[in-house]
Amino acid sequence: DADVTQTPRNRITKTGKRIMLECSQTKGHDRMYWYRQDPGLGLQLIYYSFDVKDINKGEISDGYSVSRQAQAKFSLSLESAIPNQTALYFCATSTVTGANTGELFFGEGSRLTVL
Amino acid sequence: AQSVTQPDIHITVSEGASLELRCNYSYGATPYLFWYVQSPGQGLQLLLKYFSGDTLVQGIKGFEAEFKRSQSSFNLRKPSVHWSDAAEYFCAVDWSGGYNKLIFGAGTRLAVHP
Numbered sequence: 001d002a003d004v005t006q007t008p009r010n011r012i013t014k015t016g017k018r019i020m021l022e023c024s025q026t027k028g029h030d031r032m033y034w035y036r037q038d039p040g041l042g043l044q045l046i047y048y049s050f051d052v053k054d055i056n057k058g059e060i061s062d063g064y065s066v067s068r069q070a071q072a073k074f075s076l077s078l079e080s081a082i083p084n085q086t087a088l089y090f091c092a093t094s095t096v097t098g099a100n101t102g103e104l105f106f107g108e109g110s111r112l113t114v115l
Numbered sequence: 116a117q118s119v120t121q122p123d124i125h126i127t128v129s130e131g132a133s134l135e136l137r138c139n140y141s142y143g144a145t146p147y148l149f150w151y152v153q154s155p156g157q158g159l160q161l162l163l164k165y166f167s168g169d170t171l172v173q174g175i176k177g178f179e180a181e182f183k184r185s186q187s188s189f190n191l192r193k194p195s196v197h198w199s200d201a202a203e204y205f206c207a208v209d210w211s212g213g214y215n216k217l218i219f220g221a222g223t224r225l226a227v228h229p
Contacts, residue, residue: 004158025215031215033215040221040222041120041221042121042205042219042220042221042222043159043205043217043219044219045216045217045218048215048216050214084148090158092159094215096215100146102116102149102150102164102166102215103161104120104151104159104161104212104215105163105218106159106160107158108156108158109156109157109158
């Protein structure tokens, strides 16, 4: 099983609908992130969280919100989806201890299409 | 503003040929540097990272990268490319002093001809 699991993997929705993308991890990491990937733009940071009580905006947080329900769960919400939010969304985790310090571990992505 | 530039959007090489993917970054302070690879339909996987010390870094799958402070560059290299290396490659930079807030380049898509 994947260490970082995203659901759904694919979603098609209509403009104005509320959408939630969920992420869960079994890596035991404190830090979790949501990134958005658009062709030709790389990945852009939407929100990040260093623990359950710590939520921070990234580069492109407008139109998005997040919830850190537990150490292992971090969800991304689009309150009213619009077509330019069509993208591939990635959840990632990281730790500040051990050999993997600084490395992001990514889920397989959630492809969202807003019509 | 902090930025990461990957000048080559697409690169095509023949199997067995050498490869170099370029990455340049802005800003003066020496950041943490990373290369990730994304295979089709997959998430990103770390190839290698540089925090300090030896400027030539070895990674997985036979890749290496060299940090050149004077050129603000962190180019990725492989001496002999395999067909399975076809993927998209992302350079990423962390200026946040360990907060893991990575800024990614736009990516370079690598195609490998037999």
